[in-house]
Amino acid sequence: MVGTPEPDQELGEVRHSSSPRLKLLFFWFPCAVFLLILVCPFLQKVCWVGRADLEVEFTVTDAVTGQPVSDAQIEIHSEGGLYKERDRREFQLTTDPNGRVSYICLDSMSSGSRGPFEYTYSVQLPWWRFRTSAAGFQSNDWVELNVPEFGRRVRRAGPGKAKVEIPIRLSRE
Secondary structure: OOOOOOOOOOOOOOOOOOOHHHHHHHHHHHHHHHHHHHHHHHHOOEEEEEEEEEEEEEEEEEOOOOOEOOOOEEEEEEOOOOOOOOOOEEEEEEOOOOOEEEEEEEEEEEEEEEEOOEEEEEEOOOOEEEEEEOOOEOOOOOEEOOOHHHHOOOEEEEOOEEEEEEEEEEOEO
16 A cells, blocks of 8 residues: 555655656656746747838839939829828939939838748838839839739848838830
8 A cells, every 4th residue: 555654664664656647747747847848938929010211222224235224213102101201292213323213211110020930021111103214215104012022022121121122124115
């Protein structure tokens, strides 16, 4: 019987028999809890929402030669967006000799997640439609900026900064 003295033992000495249930309870259960405590932080996923200054960079090139198109006009119709300048407005940007022009959307909404098997990052693009024209080239049709094709191009550019590059190819007249 467990916990009862056997006849040849002195009073005060008690010998316990080893039970599989006791072994499970006092050895394997604490080991499992300890391993669970060690592993859980590595299995967690963290989702976050924040803000980033998004640089929208347009690069205009000749569709045939690939050469930059300087002085191209990018006409933008803005419906606002999830960034500091939320009002509707229209404005134009003009490319430099390298065919590039940028606009920074301050405090754009950003979000992401991080876990053991994933890392995501995205920035909400402004609600713009744009079209491009240049001397000697055909103007292109209106293009929506806030679409998945351009959203996949967003990259981190440092703490609190992101950049999206928008390539535009123009055909000669």
